[in-house]
Structures are given as structure tokens and as C-alpha cells.
Amino acid sequence: MKDGTIPEHLRKYEIPERVAIVRGGGDLPKLSVRTNWSTAEIYLLGAHVTEFQKNGEPPLLFLSQASHFAAGKAIRGGVPIVFPWFGPREGRSQHGFARVTEWEWEGSSAGLDGTVTVRFGLPEDAARADGSPPSNVTFTVTVSDRLTMELAIVNPSATESLSFENCLHTYFAIGDIAEVEITGLQGTAFIDKVDNFARKSESAAAIRINSETDRVYLDATGTVEIHDLKNHRKIRVEKSGSASTVIWNPWVVKARQISDFREDEYKQMVCVESGNVAQNKMSLAPGESTSLRVVLSSQPI
Ligand code: TA6
Numbered sequence: 001m002k003d004g005t006i007p008e009h010l011r012k013y014e015i016p017e018r019v020a021i022v023r024g025g026g027d028l029p030k031l032s033v034r035t036n037w038s039t040a041e042i043y044l045l046g047a048h049v050t051e052f053q054k055n056g057e058p059p060l061l062f063l064s065q066a067s068h069f070a071a072g073k074a075i076r077g078g079v080p081i082v083f084p085w086f087g088p089r090e091g092r093s094q095h096g097f098a099r100v101t102e103w104e105w106e107g108s109s110a111g112l113d114g115t116v117t118v119r120f121g122l123p124e125d126a127a128r129a130d131g132s133p134p135s136n137v138t139f140t141v142t143v144s145d146r147l148t149m150e151l152a153i154v155n156p157s158a159t160e161s162l163s164f165e166n167c168l169h170t171y172f173a174i175g176d177i178a179e180v181e182i183t184g185l186q187g188t189a190f191i192d193k194v195d196n197f198a199r200k201s202e203s204a205a206a207i208r209i210n211s212e213t214d215r216v217y218l219d220a221t222g223t224v225e226i227h228d229l230k231n232h233r234k235i236r237v238e239k240s241g242s243a244s245t246v247i248w249n250p251w252v253v254k255a256r257q258i259s260d261f262r263e264d265e266y267k268q269m270v271c272v273e274s275g276n277v278a279q280n281k282m283s284l285a286p287g288e289s290t291s292l293r294v295v296l297s298s299q300p301i
Contacts (some may be wrong), residue, residue: 005109027070037145050078062269084164155284175230181206184224212251243280246273
């Protein structure tokens with residue numbers, strides 16, 4: 001698929017009026033999904049959801065105007081899948097290889113109510129090429145009036161345990177960062193990456209962002225809500241199989257340093273990420289499995 005052509009064997013997973021495989025940015029293959037309530041787009045590169053939009057609402061996910069769309073490069077925005085490590089790792093790419101690997105599209109289905117589900121698998125040779133231990137990883141996206149994403153990981157080894165971090169590094173589109181409040185984390189311990197990784201406890205019932213923010217909330221299993229006052233919309237992030245929530249906004253200076261991000265785009269996005277990172281890193285016994293499930297929904301306020 002490197003030359004921009006779409007292999008005919010994938011056409012069997014298309015569903016008329018519901019799911020089509022088309023060429024996206026950089027000619028990369030992406031799925032275009034339509035339901036009675038919404039539209040969504042998912043690139044095979046990274047099994048990366050780049051768009052979810054309910055009819056009559058602004059997009060739920062932020063996607064940078066400066067994003068790369070190229071094999072082996074991460075897409076800036078949407079929902080990057082972070083696996084098997086979160087953050088930098090010496091000599092290797094930040095946030096792991098899953099987001100820069102082309103996933104296999106393994107199937108799709110449409111429910112009687114019009115809900116659409118598409119499923120992807122991370123090719124086994126991606127871990128091998130990276131020198132990482134084997135893992136069976138699938139990603140299932142269900143599109144309706146909400147966006148449901150499930151990252152399932154199985155340790156296929158008969159003898160070795162499998163340790164990893166995972167995260168759905170979701171970029172939300174917001175009206176204006178100055179008019180956003182994030183609730184659901186009060187009383188939770190966090191690592192403040194912009195204050196030398198200091199350990200703190202969240203005191204705010206409603207978090208406001210007015211400077212660079214990069215926080216890993218630990219043992220944070222609850223629902224988080226983003227109150228977007230400018231768009232008159234509340235976004236709900238419900239999850240299971242996740243002990244960490246990460247909040248990130250690069251703000252002014254960092255935004256300028258990110259080559260695939262426009263200088264003023266920090267005002268239009270906030271990342272609220274669900275996963276298992278840092279002290280919440282996971283370890284699966286031989287044959288064991290885990291599932292990280294995130295449900296995104298919105299309602300007017
Ligand atoms: O989740 C927050 C974070 O880890 C930040 O530290 C930040 O740099 C960001 O992700 C984006 O990482 P990326 O590799 O996509 O530029």
C-alpha cells in the first residue's frame with residue numbers, strides 16, 4: 001500500500017453506504033464511516049481515528065492542519081494509539097511503534113440500528129522488527145452517536161510475562177482553551193511533567209489550563225468531563241481497563257517547537273488520554289489478556 005493503491009482484498013470489508021476504504025492525506029488508505037448519527041475516519045496507519053463528528057455538531061477530535069500523513073510518521077491529532085511504551089525511550093521512537101505501523105483491517109459489521117464496528121490487528125512482525133516481545137493486539141472502533149474504542153492485548157507467550165504501557169492519546173477539539181474546564185480528577189495524585197516530574201495531588205474540582213500542562217494522573221479510573229463553554233458542549237470520557245489519565249496542552253512555546261503543529265492550535269485542543277502508564281504500567285502473565293475501553297460522548301450545555 002506504500003504506493004497509494006488500495007488492495008482489492010480489503011474491499012470485502014466495505015459496507016455499502018456505511019464503510020468505504022478511500023485515500024486520505026498523503027494518499028494513505030483510510031476508512032470513511034457513516035452512521036445515522038455521525039461520521040468517522042480511521043487511517044490504517046496506526047489504526048488512527050482522525051475524525052468523529054456527530055451530525056450538526058463541530059468535530060469532536062482535533063486534527064492539526066500541519067499534520068504529517070506519511071508512512072512511518074505519526075499523525076498529529078485524533079487518537080494516536082500509544083503502545084508498548086509511553087513517552088520517550090532511548091534510541092527508539094516516542095510513544096512506541098503502534099502509532100507508526102500500518103495495521104491490518106480485519107473486518108467490519110453494521111448493527112440493525114445502524115451502529116458500525118470496524119476491527120484492526122497490529123501485525124505480528126511489527127513487534128519483531130522493533131525487537132519487542134510478541135503481543136496480540138487488536139483495536140475495535142464502534143461508531144454511533146458516540147465513539148467507542150477498545151484496545152485488546154493478549155500475551156501469547158507460554159512462559160514469559162509481558163510488560164507494557166498503553167494509552168489512547170486522544171486530542172479533543174475545543175472552542176477556546178481559555179473557556180474549558182476539566183472535571184473528575186479532584187483528589188487524584190499526579191506527576192507534573194512540566195515541574196520536574198514533581199508528585200502532586202489535584203486540588204481543583206474544575207481544572208483550567210493557562211500554561212503548558214503535561215500531567216499523568218495515577219490510579220485515575222473515573223470518568224472525566226471536558227466542559228467546552230465556547231462550543232456549549234460537554235464531552236464525556238468514560239473508560240474501563242485504564243488506571244491513568246493524562247492531560248496535555250503544549251501552550252505557546254512548546255507549540256512553536258512542534259513541527260507538525262500550528263503555532264496557535266494549542267487554543268483549539270486539549271488531550272485527555274486514557275491508558276496505563278508510568279507506575280500504572282501493566283504486566284500480563286503468560287496467556288493473560290487485558291482490554292482498554294474508552295467511550296466518548298457529548299451533549300449540549
Ligand atoms: O501525553 C503527553 C505527551 O507525552 C507529552 O509529553 C507530549 O510531548 C505529547 O505527548 C506529544 O508527543 P508526540 O510524540 O506526539 O509529539
